[in-house]
Amino acid sequence: MAGNKPTRDLLGIIWQNFWRSLKPRQFRGNYIGEDYFGNKYYEIPPNPSIGKRKASRWFEPADKDAFDQELTAEWEAWLRGRRDDPPTREELVKNLQIMEMKKRNAAELEAHYSKDKDAGALPKQVEGETIGTFPKYNDYEIHPGKKIR
Template identity: 40%
Template sequence: MSRKPGNISRFFTNLKNSFFVAKQTSKYIGSDHFGNEYYEVIGDSSRNIRGQRYIKEKAGLSTHDIPDVPVEWSAWLRGRRKNPPTEEEIKRNYGKMMQKKLRAEQLEKKFSQVSEENESDKSLITETIISNDPKTPFPKYEDLEDTPGQKYNKEGTEIK
């Protein structure tokens, strides 16, 4: 039966690994229409190194500017999707986005026309409705107080 490595052996292994840092190479994945470039560092499970995904912003941005990142690339960077987006997918989603914007503008124009027509009918909108039913008072019960502590004075004795 083989023995597990001891603490001293583990110490020297960790010391050796700390001196010889594993070099990770970045792999170019793609770019977007904003000029951002996306890279991935492949992880190595034998050395307990996790993979990373990162972005190199286009040149000319200051450190305070936030880069514009398309939704598809953002999902890939955050690990919500396994594979990077394709050009066809980005173009298809961009077309859908522009189509939704166009429809929203058309609906806004249509709604503004309808609201202009209804401005003369405001008397119908602000008309109050009067009910024939009388208002019923809130029920009162003998064993419940209206105000907490109403039955007691400052000394804590019950008021009769």
């Protein structure tokens, strides 16, 4: 039964690859979703039969002229292939609410501690210091155990 072993026909392989290359390819991606900035995300799925092992993912920005586009962390992870499934609307809304809560808390802390800073919470510098030298404070010892004269 040695005759049933398939042979490798080089010309046949070349012809099959040429024939597969003439098949139409997908150039327009499938619409996947949109974030709250207005960016639209697309994907062309992998096709191992033509040698395409990874999906092609990209986004179309809401403002095509702006260089500093903002992306949500969830969509960026999907674009870079760190996650397989695109983020859901509920996940985006939940993370947006958490982000807004953190901004509110940071503003409250900034307002609280700005009052303390105005009251003089930091020690004052010794007079006679010049720019470029390290500050010297009366509260700290320069040499441990020795008093300042």
